[in-house]
Amino acid sequence: NGHADFYVNGGTSQPGCTSNSIIKTLSCDHTKVTPYFIESINSEAGFWSVPCSNRFLFMLGFCNPPVQDWVLMGEHANPKIRGIFYLTTNANPPYAQGLPERFRAKSTRHQRQSRKT
Numbered sequence: 656n657g658h659a660d661f662y663v664n665g666g667t668s669q670p671g672c673t674s675n676s677i678i679k680t681l682s683c684d685h686t687k688v689t690p691y692f693i694e695s696i697n698s699e700a701g702f703w704s705v706p707c708s709n710r711f712l713f714m715l716g717f718c719n720p721p722v723q724d725w726v727l728m729g730e731h732a733n734p735k736i737r738g739i740f741y742l743t744t745n746a747n748p749p750y751a752q753g754l755p756e757r758f759r760a761k762s763t764r765h766q767r768q769s770r771k772t
Contacts, residue, residue, distance in 0.1 A: 659736045661728045663691065663744060665710045670746035691750055695729020700753030702728040704740035713741040722758040 672683035703725045707718030744750040
């Protein structure tokens with residue numbers, strides 16, 4: 656079995672979690688993982704993430720691997736993967752953004768392969 660760390664939206668503040676109360680904002684940021692996981696069970700788009708060594712490089716857009724290196728987060732994640740992965744979500748449901756547009760033509764084949772391994 657592998658060990659993977661997923662940093663959603665850079666691993667900091669989550670979209671849709673703004674409040675006048677710092678406690679409510681932090682609580683929302685921390686618990687947002689539950690709806691992400693629930694959505695991952697039946698998501699058509701999928702929570703696709705990229706391997707990246709740190710948040711700074713991810714936020715600057717320097718982590719752009721080929722489609723075969725993208726990894727699903729959530730219920731259908733490959734249990735053998737290892738590494739640090741980053742992804743972004745939408746502020747409201749559906750949260751999953753799927754693969755970038757440039758990969759969507761290839762995504763059906765890639766999704767089948769990722770879920771089998």
